[in-house]
Amino acid sequence: MSNTNDELIRIDSVEGTGCVVRGDDVDTDRIIPARFMKVVTFDDMGRHAFEDARKAAKGKHPLDDERFSDAAILVVGQNFGCGSSREHAPQALMRFGFKAFVGGSFAEIFAGNCTSLGLPCVTLGDSDLAKLMGTVELDPAGKIEIDIRTRRLTCRAGEMSVGIPDGVRHQLLEGDWDATRVLMAAGDRIEKTAAALPYSPTA
Amino acid sequence: MAEPKKNLFQKVWDAHRVSELASGQTQLLIGTHLIHEVTSPQAFAMLSELKLPVRFPKRTFATVDHIIPTDDQSRPLKDDLAEAMMSELEQNCREHDIQFFGPESGAQGIVHVIGPELGLTQPGMTIACGDSHTSTHGAFGAIAFGIGTSQVRDLLATQCLAISPLKVRRIEVTGELAPGVFAKDVILAIIRKLGVNGGVGYAYEYAGPVLDAMSMEERMTVCNMSIEGGARCGYVNPDAETIEYLRGRRYTPDNSEFETKAAAWLALASDDGASYDDVVEIDGSAIEPSITWGIHPGHNIGISESIPTPHDTPDEERAGVEEALEYMDFVAGASIAGTPIDVAFIGSCTNGRISDLREAAKVAATGHVKAGVRALVVPGSADVRKQAEAEGLDEVFRKAGFDWREPGCSMCLAMNPDKLRGREVCASSSNRNFKGRQGSPSGRTLLMSPAMVAAAAIAGEVVDIRKSH
Numbered sequence: 165m166s167n168t169n170d171e172l173i174r175i176d177s178v179e180g181t182g183c184v185v186r187g188d189d190v191d192t193d194r195i196i197p198a199r200f201m202k203v204v205t206f207d208d209m210g211r212h213a214f215e216d217a218r219k220a221a222k223g224k225h226p227l228d229d230e231r232f233s234d235a236a237i238l239v240v241g242q243n244f245g246c247g248s249s250r251e252h253a254p255q256a257l258m259r260f261g262f263k264a265f266v267g268g269s270f271a272e273i274f275a276g277n278c279t280s281l282g283l284p285c286v287t288l289g290d291s292d293l294a295k296l297m298g299t300v301e302l303d304p305a306g307k308i309e310i311d312i313r314t315r316r317l318t319c320r321a322g323e324m325s326v327g328i329p330d331g332v333r334h335q336l337l338e339g340d341w342d343a344t345r346v347l348m349a350a351g352d353r354i355e356k357t358a359a360a361l362p363y364s365p366t367a
Numbered sequence: 368m369a370e371p372k373k374n375l376f377q378k379v380w381d382a383h384r385v386s387e388l389a390s391g392q393t394q395l396l397i398g399t400h401l402i403h404e405v406t407s408p409q410a411f412a413m414l415s416e417l418k419l420p421v422r423f424p425k426r427t428f429a430t431v432d433h434i435i436p437t438d439d440q441s442r443p444l445k446d447d448l449a450e451a452m453m454s455e456l457e458q459n460c461r462e463h464d465i466q467f468f469g470p471e472s473g474a475q476g477i478v479h480v481i482g483p484e485l486g487l488t489q490p491g492m493t494i495a496c497g498d499s500h501t502s503t504h505g506a507f508g509a510i511a512f513g514i515g516t517s518q519v520r521d522l523l524a525t526q527c528l529a530i531s532p533l534k535v536r537r538i539e540v541t542g543e544l545a546p547g548v549f550a551k552d553v554i555l556a557i558i559r560k561l562g563v564n565g566g567v568g569y570a571y572e573y574a575g576p577v578l579d580a581m582s583m584e585e586r587m588t589v590c591n592m593s594i595e596g597g598a599r600c601g602y603v604n605p606d607a608e609t610i611e612y613l614r615g616r617r618y619t620p621d622n623s624e625f626e627t628k629a630a631a632w633l634a635l636a637s638d639d640g641a642s643y644d645d646v647v648e649i650d651g652s653a654i655e656p657s658i659t660w661g662i663h664p665g666h667n668i669g670i671s672e673s674i675p676t677p678h679d680t681p682d683e684e685r686a687g688v689e690e691a692l693e694y695m696d697f698v699a700g701a702s703i704a705g706t707p708i709d710v711a712f713i714g715s716c717t718n719g720r721i722s723d724l725r726e727a728a729k730v731a732a733t734g735h736v737k738a739g740v741r742a743l744v745v746p747g748s749a750d751v752r753k754q755a756e757a758e759g760l761d762e763v764f765r766k767a768g769f770d771w772r773e774p775g776c777s778m779c780l781a782m783n784p785d786k787l788r789g790r791e792v793c794a795s796s797s798n799r800n801f802k803g804r805q806g807s808p809s810g811r812t813l814l815m816s817p818a819m820v821a822a823a824a825i826a827g828e829v830v831d832i833r834k835s836h
């Protein structure tokens with residue numbers, strides 16, 4: 165997904181039902197095992213999200229739970245997305261259908277990769293996170309709304325304030341999360357800078 | 368008024384700045400973009416979704432290294448997935464008019480080995496590649512970044528990156544290296560001292576008498592592992608050694624034009640009195656042959672030291688040490704010398720160059736690989752392989768019982784058929800000892816210099832190169 169040639173996509177809120185994957189330090193190898201990196205497009209990546217964990221859970225993994233099948237918001241624990249920097253991880257989750265992540269905390273590179281795909285990662289304090297996880301598991305059809313502008317999350321358990329870094333919030337609200345589009349905006353200043361370089365790649 | 372004093376990083380950054388972005392990042396022009404088969408196909412696919420052309424195809428260069436087999440490279444490759452990735456890269460290069468250094472070109476190899484070899488890597492450049500060890504090119508006084516797939520797309524579309532400014536830490540390695548101590552030991556010692564996250568937010572400038580005395584290949588080994596210390600990039604200021612290396616390369620200018628270039632390159636070095644955000648000094652004379660015992664490159668010790676014990680470890684590192692000892696199945700407090708090995712791997716963008724093979728061959732010439740040990744030598748590029756064969760090193764290795772292979776990444780990350788099996792322990796000249804890195808989810812990696820790997824292959828166990836040779 166990218167909006168370079170279309171109009172700006174400003175993301176000021178995400179709405180939908182949730183799905184909970186419990187546990188801390190869920191690394192990118194678990195999100196998308198390394199063997200699925202031997203591919204030429206990300207198209208098929210959604211199918212392989214959490215593949216090994218889902219196989220091991222024999223159909224009992226939250227991603228295979230029918231009650232969560234329309235979920236747009238993935239609720240996770242601490243340090244989600246740690247390990248290798250592979251962009252295949254957020255790509256897999258996005259293509260599986262998630263549009264935002266709520267968790268205790270996120271690994272820096274994972275969160276950065278998410279931003280560049282327009283997927284907000286917002287954080288909650290321990291007790292709010294526990295409440296949200298509980299509500300989603302009890303009432304999977306319950307709507308969750310994340311308002312990026314006001315930094316509020318609303319669900320059946322009530323209203324909570326979420327964390328999101330200022331810079332990222334700005335990028336999402338302004339539609340600046342798509343780096344290609346932002347960089348294209350420099351127009352021929354790119355060619356001018358290139359022409360002024362003291363080197364060119366041909367001998 | 369005098370010009371303000373700048374370090375090399377600041378000079379290069381300023382020359383490539385296109386604009387400041389609202390996010391607080393800088394839009395930085397990248398002079399040279401290197402691509403390979405693993406992280407580029409998705410980027411090309413995204414580009415065509417956007418209906419955008421490659422903006423500067425002449426600033427983009429491709430090779431194939433990660434998935435290519437090192438035994439039989441004939442086409443189609445036996446692994447269908449590998450063949451698909453390679454064909455896709457060839458197709459993208461044809462379609463976008465990008466120079467591709469494939470096996471038939473005679474110049475194929477690990478992207479970080481062939482860049483310098485071809486003279487594509489030059490002082491003062493910004494370079495990026497969808498591979499974390501792009502920091503290697505910093506050895507020439509270039510600022511070189513490893514990037515993700517979306518950034519590869521950004522680069523293809525705009526030749527630019529959105530990137531946050533970095534602080535600069537100067538790391539001075541003083542004194543003189545003892546015999547048996549190599550560049551690999553220097554960078555392992557630096558990472559041990561500063562930590563695997565110590566460099567986050569920094570560019571590392573490596574300097575001091577030890578770096579001054581190093582060859583370009585040794586400097587590449589040091590810069591290569593900057594990323595393992597958390598630094599975004601690492602570099603060495605250009606000097607006479609840099610100039611001599613670049614003279615006569617395929618992509619460097621000839622004759623009088625070269626002399627003009629050379630003067631400009633030398634002027635890029637950090638000014639005397641330039642300021643730094645941090646300065647660290649390391650006593651090079653005290654560095655021993657080093658070796659990793661755990662599951663990240665910071666888990667390393669001198670060969671004469673013993674494996675750490677959790678209770679002597681600072682609180683914040685204790686859990687990591689316990690996890691590492693459990694995974695490696697090593698005994699806390701035991702000596703690392705004498706650890707039996709199953710596999711020996713000499714190669715990778717860290718230590719797969721001709722000087723590495725020469726050092727390893729010197730050791731290989733003194734004995735034979737221990738029965739039961741699988742040992743392979745994988746040259747970093749076709750050029751390295753050719754040179755080694757001209758010097759008869761292939762014969763030395765073969766006679767000593769090593770497998771002599773075609774160039775590629777091979778067992779550094781095992782995306783090709785070269786893999787550890789089960790719990791095997793591998794003495795490796797590569798750069799990452801993460802769990803499962805070498806292709807077996809439970810495989811174990813001990814990082815060390817190529818000479819130490821060769822010595823371990825012969826002894827069948829980890830040995831101190833200073834005592835054994």
Ligand code: SF4
Nearest residue numbers: 500715716776779780
């Ligand atoms: S040799 Fe290893 S570290 Fe270097 S580019 Fe290849 S896979 Fe990456």
